[in-house]
Amino acid sequence: MEIQEEFTTIESIFVRHRNALLVRGQFTSIYTDYYLHLMQHSIRPPAEPDQMLKDMLALLTLHLVARPWAETIAWTANLRAPRINLFVTGSSIEESVTGRVFTEDVREPDRNFFYSQTTTVESNEPRLSTMEVIGKDPVGWISQYYEQSEQRPARAFRLDDENFALIAAQPDCDLEWLEALDEAAVAKLLETEETSVLETRRFRFHCGCTLDRILPILGGWKDRLDDLFGDAETINIQCPRCAGRYEVTRDMLV
Template sequence: MEIQEEFTKVESVFVRHKNALLVRGQFTPIYTDYYLHLMQQGIRYPADLDQMLKDALAMLTLHLVARPWADTIAWTANLRAPRINLFVTGGSIQESITGRIFTEDVREPDRNFFYSQTTTVDGAEPRQSTLEVDGRDPVSWVSQFYDQSEQRPARAFRLEDENFALVAAQPDCDLEWLAGLDEAAVAAILETEETKVLETRRFRFHCGCTLERILPILGGWRERLDDLFEGSESINLQCPRCAANYVVTRDML
């Protein structure tokens, strides 16, 4: 079955007089294709990890829309007890977001760490940041990330019907108003505040991986095929971005 991707539209809205940026989207289309991907690949995450990954996909999408178009961003959270790596990546130019969870062979840290890498199309060195985060809720990580890495306050909100919102401070932001926001107030901003839609971007759940792109991972094994295949006719290779499975045979290498 071929996945027919649907797009989530994400609005960037300037809140006048409060000097804040509201980024909001309804994520059912992305989640639908995410679950189709899991079904195709025979992947089933525990309910709590599944929700974490979905929340992280939404949070990174909103952050991407708050950033310049050229940015491609990857977030990795290395969490303890139980130890996992939560990975999401995406970009506005590609109009795509993807991610996965690693549960095997994960180094257990003494604290929860969050890593962000931002790459641009101009060839500049990727910008990286690392911070310690509290808890296991990706929505709550956003304010911690913005405080340390973006050098401005921001708050993220999980709303009804798979809607999410990010409110980020702009110069001369009303910080008291920002700090006092709750889910109900954020859901009603377009009715209670003077706003202007700046732009709309769209995203889908899509990795773009192919067997041809995955095979170079095994380049170092070409002289040790017996060690790699261990008597088997084929091995399974997993995409590091979305966990899609590919069957690799000796003649492919």
């Protein structure tokens, strides 16, 4: 089944007199393609991790738009209960986000940890950040992440109809106003504040993995095919980024 991904438009808006950046988008298209991807590969994550991953896909997309263009960012949440890893990654250059839930062979931490890796086109050395997060709501993690890693206040909001918004402080931001915002106020922000659109970007749910890209991962097994396949003629390999499943035969590795 060939999935024709649809793009979601993300707006970057400056809130005048408050000196804040509003990034917002409606994520139905990305969620639809995410579920088509799950159906194509016969993947059925548990309901709670599934919703958390969807939230992280939306929040990462907004964060990418709040950041410079030439970055690829990956977030991983290692949670204690439920014991899962949530992984999302995206790039403004590739105009895509993807992700998956890990439920098997997950290390159990004593606390919930959040890992961020940012890579730019100018440098092959990623910028890494690790922090403990409180709670299980990805929306609530954003303030913690921005305070530690971005070193500026920011808040994220889950709105109606699969809309999300991120509001990040700029120099001389009205921090009292930012702290007092709630979902209702954010939903009406364009009516109550003077704003100007800075830019729009577009994103889709897309990994780009193919069998040809997956096979080199198994290159080290060419001389140990019996160890890899056992008595079977085929094995299934999962993409580490999106959990896409690919059938590999012995002949493919010879």
